[in-house]
Amino acid sequence: MSKTKKEEYERLKNLIHQWNIDHYDIFELTQPNENLEFHGVVRFFFQGGIGANVITKCIRVSSTATTREVIDVLIEKFRPDMRMLSQNKYALYEVHVNGEERRLADDEKPLYVQLNWGSDVREGRFLLRNEDHPTVRTRVASRESFLRERRKKSRKKEREKGKENVNGEESVANKLYEEAPETSFTRSISNPEAVMRRRRQQKLEKKLAEMNATEGGADSGESSDCGTLKIYGESLCPDVPYKTLFLSTADPASAVVRESLEKYGLEKEDPYNYCLVEVSWLIVLLPSGGLEYHGEARGDERVLDDNECPLAIVMQHAKHRGHIIFQLRKRTDDSKRRQKQRSVSHEDLRAHPSDQRHTNLDMLPYLIEMNVRVNVMSLAVFRKWIFSVAGKPKRHVLPLNVTEVVNVTEVANNKPDYNGKHFLQLSGSDIRPRHCVIAHTDGIVTVTPNSQNAETYVERQRIYETTMLKHGMTVQFGKDKVYKFLDPRFDEVPVLSN
Structure with missing residues (x-):
């Protein structure tokens, strides 16, 4: 076995090991052989047409099986009566609970696609669709654009997706999860809570690695340039008053908004429609020795610009000036107008005699x-x-x-x-x-x-x-x-x- 092949073998072995830990025994994957081939059971969904019930089949699949080969087997499993006289065009879709969807290419390997869900710590489904009898709107995305959209969460693409839905049509993913909600039967992950803990751990490790890279690889146990920050989203989700984020002092408000929306399960929302609001609280020392916070009644709050860094603001904030918190809110029309103003130039940043803030030296x-x-x-x-x-x-x-x-x-x-x-x-x-x-x-x-x-x-x-x-x-x-x-x-x- 060559060095490259051996490295790929070890990579596959680790991915399969983690997959088997996270998922039910029925979906256990075999260890790869000397040809890097492995097998496993995959659940497939099928809906014949609008209003038809969603049905499922579990099929043992090889890692070498292509999408086209799997579709041929699925047609026979789901619709044996259509096997010989089918002139219809069938396609296999990858869909996720957050609404992401894409059509698999004929030469893709579904078992590899499923294995990558495990590395990303996410749940997914395969949906067999009759393209000649659509159940919902049709929108085909390539694998590259699908991954790019998921990775970057492009604001522009989110707006375009919104335009596609102007007629009130639903996505393939939303329709499938509506017809067949997530249950212990329809999901493959055995312990969602454990998987969520691992997902949080991975995010934390990734964040620390990024910070170390930014700081030149400093291997310190704790950095003064990073920490946790509570983002209060009560206006969006009253049942969850705040979410705790692990941030660096260089993380801008725009990135914090995106991460907060993800934490609140609103990753499909356009971050442009949301903002961070800094709220100041005046601390009053009570005769009993306790502390009392005052602030909302005074209206001491401001909307952060996209390039301001919340954690840096907290670290530089003098304690005797009170306490500050950050709230995640929907943008008002006024704040949207401010966001659309022209970019600030270096000339705008110079001290100006008319600026009263410069007088208190x-x-x-x-x-x-x-x-x-x-x-x-x-x-x-x-x-x-x-x-x-x-x-x-x-x-x-x-x-x-x-x-x-x-x-x-x-x-x-x-x-x-x-x-x-x-x-x-x-x-x-x-x-x-x-x-x-x-x-x-x-x-x-x-x-x-x-x-x-x-x-x-x-x-x-x-x-x-x-x-x-x-x-x-x-x-x-x-x-x-x-x-x-x-x-x-x-x-x-x-x-x-x-």
Whole structure:
């Protein structure tokens, strides 16, 4: 057995082992032989026409049997009277409970298709249909488009599917599951709860792998850039007040909406019609020592933009400002109009004198030049110290929107390009003309190098992508321009001392 064949044998063996664990004994698959052939029992469904009852047959199938060969056997099993004089065209469909469906190609292997359901931890059915006597609408999808649609959950395709249903016609999948609901008889999975646990575990492992890849393969037990977040969907499902998601600080609201809809069993819904709403609660300390939340009556809420990151917002939120939660809601017409507004350019992100949020400088985060070592003191003591110390380090306020870190010669040579813009000027051959960008949006501050050659460090680690800054972190530009990032919203701040 060649190396490639041996690897395929091991892969099949593992898939079959997991399949046999999850499914009833009647659907147990045999181990592959030296030719990688295996056998198993498959349940097939058939409905003769509109209004006809759905009937099923269980047939032992080989992994080498093609769709056409299986159809010939099924015609004889379901309609032996039509075997000799059948001029009808029959097709085999793969359907799923969430409405996904596709027609199998004649040369596909149904047993392999079924085995892949096990690797994806999902239930499915095979439906034999007489194409000349349709039970419901006909819509044929290729295997490639079927897999692509399932993988990407394309918003555009979901809209197109909605247009196809304007006449009130039902899909093959919906009709089949309506006529023959899921029961212990019609399903093949023996323990749905155990399978769901495995599905959640797989999603968690996949998420952790993606985060490790993003972070350069760091093998740490717990990362400060990921965590769990409750998404409240009471308005959609009153019986299930919230769902807990495992997220990273880089996950945007659009992705969180999609994942939340999946959690609530609404994966077929168009995510564009839903949004995340940030709701603020004021925490009041009661005389008894308990906490009381206030917020809904004040209407402290806002709709998140698609590119905002909920977990990052929570991590940067100062506790003394209250508690925030995120609710999954249907978009209103007003929020839909806001979503359709033009994209924001870098020019839009510059500080503007008329923006009242820029006037309260005491509450804006800032960078302060580092000296020798760091101590911790209260904000009040720090302010007294910073104004009394001789040769006090310079403070660079980070207004809302964008601050560019640039080489001082770049500004001198291109004054018209920098009129009215906020930037931090640094000197030295190690500072690129346009070194990096510091963005400040609703309390979230990030730094992004403009090129691979722009040396930028956060907590002494070289960065090449957008990185979120947290209170007390060190930031270094070039070889030796080191700053401390401070946020006045926090009660204590690190301070530099000699």
